[in-house]
Amino acid sequence: MSAKKKYSYNIEAQDIDFRRRVSLRSLTNMVLMTAGRNADENGFGLLELQTEHYTWVLSRLVIDMDRFPTEQDSLSIETWIEHVGTAFTTRNFRMRDGAGTVIGHAKSSWAVIDMRTRRSVQLDTIPSMQQFVVDETVPVEEPGRIANVEGAGANSFTVKYSEIDVNGHVNSLNYVQWVSDCFSLDFYRQHYICRFEINFLKEITYGDSGEVYRQMIAPEDYLFQIETKEKGTACRARILFEKVANKEAGK
Numbered sequence: 001m002s003a004k005k006k007y008s009y010n011i012e013a014q015d016i017d018f019r020r021r022v023s024l025r026s027l028t029n030m031v032l033m034t035a036g037r038n039a040d041e042n043g044f045g046l047l048e049l050q051t052e053h054y055t056w057v058l059s060r061l062v063i064d065m066d067r068f069p070t071e072q073d074s075l076s077i078e079t080w081i082e083h084v085g086t087a088f089t090t091r092n093f094r095m096r097d098g099a100g101t102v103i104g105h106a107k108s109s110w111a112v113i114d115m116r117t118r119r120s121v122q123l124d125t126i127p128s129m130q131q132f133v134v135d136e137t138v139p140v141e142e143p144g145r146i147a148n149v150e151g152a153g154a155n156s157f158t159v160k161y162s163e164i165d166v167n168g169h170v171n172s173l174n175y176v177q178w179v180s181d182c183f184s185l186d187f188y189r190q191h192y193i194c195r196f197e198i199n200f201l202k203e204i205t206y207g208d209s210g211e212v213y214r215q216m217i218a219p220e221d222y223l224f225q226i227e228t229k230e231k232g233t234a235c236r237a238r239i240l241f242e243k244v245a246n247k248e249a250g251k
Helices: 024-041 046-050 127-132 172-180 185-190 244-249
Strands: 004-010 054-065 074-084 089-097 102-114 152-158 191-200 209-218 221-228 232-243
Touching: 004 024, 024 046, 024 054, 024 074, 024 089, 024 102, 024 172, 024 191, 046 054, 074 127, 152 172, 172 191, 172 221, 172 232, 185 191, 185 244, 232 244
Parallel strands: none
Antiparallel strands: 004 074, 054 102, 054 191, 074 089, 089 102, 152 209, 191 232, 209 221, 221 232
């Protein structure tokens, strides 16, 4: 057991996009896998909670990157719990490339829900978590509330079998993919992602359909809102880009 631990990942073909850089979906997956592996090892992982009919749900996440790894890279992610509150716990992440250089950080907020009632559970019911708190932060602000979006539709979806996870709702990575798909290949040729934020508000389940709305609030700064016909606003997100020319000029 370790309160603070590093996990290593090789960059596989399925992790990269057409530019041969790790995609936002794959990076988010590695961050969430890291959280799950560390929780499992410390005795409060998903399988352990499910014996009590509880499960973890991701509430908010922010990822801040100096650069995304490429196919020639490897990636290590260090994680630890910074805070355990009544309803939410804060987990931090530090990302390094194969050379050991820090290339990004992330901060996440998690809750536990009762799978039978779908209501939140107070975290003092998992007292073992307290012994794994590390008083260390990362240079990323707490994932905050994203404002209501007033934009045009940029993507649509209908939830199918492959998008449903063990908790019976849409896997969080699909939200990331729906948002990422709001831009063209030409846009991605000219831009790098430097910051991603997401707020999960309501569960989306099998058969739900909806649309992703996009609003540019400043140059290279976009907000998103996922609206379902069945449940209303289910998620909000933000992506901050940097132009490729500016990024490469600053090397």
